[in-house]
Amino acid sequence: MSASTPQPDQSIRPADRRVSARIGAIAESATLAVDAKAKALKAAGRPVIGFGAGEPDFPTPGYIVDAAVEACRDPKNHRYTPAGGLPELKAAIAAKTLRDSGYEVDASQVLVTNGGKQAIYEAFAAILDPGDEVIIPAPYWTTYPESVRLAGGVPVEVVSDETTGYKVSVEQLEAARTENTKVVLFVSPSNPTGAVYTEAEAEAIGRWALEHGLWVLTDEIYEHLVYGGATFTSLPALLPELADKCVVVNGVAKTYAMTGWRVGWVIGPKDVIKAATNLQSHATSNVSNVAQRAALAAVAGDLDAVAEMREAFDRRRKTIVRMLNEIEGVVCPEPEGAFYVYPSVKGLLGKEIRGRRPESSGELAALILDEAEVAVVPGEAFGTPGYLRLSYALGDADLVEGISRVQKLLGEARD
CATH class of the missing domain: 3.90.1150.10 (Aspartate Aminotransferase, domain 1)
Structure with a gap:
């Protein structure tokens, strides 16, 4: 720990x-x-x-850049907009999530953030109280444990290695669970290892979380970058009964080569999204409108x-x-x-x-x-x-x- x-x-x-x-x-x-x-x-x-x-x-693909250029010229983008994101972008993210993941959500369940890092921190901040433990499979992306600590939580590492393809088992997760465990982090495809859990492996972890009433935060930022026979699995789509305690983070950075545009999002239960939106309203207000318009062109477009x-x-x-x-x-x-x-x-x-x-x-x-x-x-x-x-x-x-x-x-x- x-x-x-x-x-x-x-x-x-x-x-x-x-x-x-x-x-x-x-x-x-x-x-x-x-x-x-x-x-x-x-x-x-x-x-x-x-x-x-x-x-x-x-x-970044040209049609996305063109949308940003056009947005710069429109005075409506020169003003404050809702802290939680442009309504049309939130609706487009909900539609994209159904299209790509098979997970049906309402636009009110979406918060648009300044990149994936803000999405992760605000998600943890919305659900963690001081001392709550978050199980984090390792190797982990360097930001995960720091975001947990910033939110007052305690990261608990579960280590895997090359012998298991850098994937943790339900048995390892159960060994790390305590009475203070609140959240398990699930990342597939993984940064830094590139590991991808099979549907059966993902389902086993999801059912274990359900059995113990745990929250799941799943990072889907690499959803479209899978190779060979591997397939991406979205946990709340696979296990709809998990949705009430599942938070999804994602963004345009990796899929559309938009790392510098800083647009991510959180999807979750409405009360959690409302709480995270309140936090963002005081922390940063709305994401840049020009970047949001570019993200709208990205998520509403095709995947060519x-x-x-x-x-x-x-x-x-x-x-x-x-x-x-x-x-x-x-x-x-x-x-x-x-x-x-x-x-x-x-x-x-x-x-x-x-x-x-x-x-x-x-x-x-x-x-x-x-x-x-x-x-x-x-x-x-x-x-x-x-x-x-x-x-x-x-x-x-x-x-x-x-x-x-x-x-x-x-x-x-x-x-």
Whole structure:
């Protein structure tokens, strides 16, 4: 179990505390930090290739950009709009959810947020009280436990590894459940591993949550990025009886290459959505109207552009897995979704590479950046040391060049 938020030192006057204990305990986003460092090195003239950020390398489709340009010219978008989102966008998200997931919801069950991160935080803030526990399968996206802590909850990690395809079992979840457990987090396809639960596996977890009266927060941001024989499963569509205690977060970032537009959403029971909307009304008010109009064009449109991106990701997925598995000491399972690989590098730790002996995946990632000028994110950021996360959402040529550099460097490893 992760530690709860540290309590302030009562021996210090409140006026003398410069940063609150709650915020001071929050770690910087490791993925954004790696991406920022890579971009800074590139700006300084170094030929760094970044595998850090989970960001499609494609431009936002033209019809979406055109909708934003048109929205800029319309004075109605220059004013405040409802804090919970444009009514027409909320209706379109409800329609898109039925189309893509088979989950029927009303527009009143939708809250439009400033990206997926705000959606996750506001969802947790709406349902957690101090001390409530949230079961988080690990490896996890770095933001999940921090959002739980910010909302006053306690993250409880359940660890999986490559031997199970980075998927947790009902038995593991049950072992982590206590009288304080309120929520289980379900993410499929997964960031950082690309794991995709089968329908039977998802149903088993959903029925376990139902049996124990638990809430489920399910992140569906990678719903359209599945490969081979894998299929996406939406828990509340699969188990309608779960809907009254299920919150879905999603957004346009990954599906439509719109990471910078900052539009996400929360879908859930009306009382939870009303509470989260009240929070947002004080935190940020409405999402940028121009971005909302662009998101409306995205979710109301077809999925042709998405299919093209998925085809490219699938090709890159196969290439990066093959090349990483050619490195002695690296074990890289083939992901079935998202656009990440999560290889184990435990076989390289402690070995000598160019005069250094990295003892952790963090040290190995630093070595790779220094010596090969390739940016990757260490497993420590995702709750499981001994691994690296690499995003294959970058051009084919850069991908091959970057992994070739890593192959050359790590091929020098000696006992």
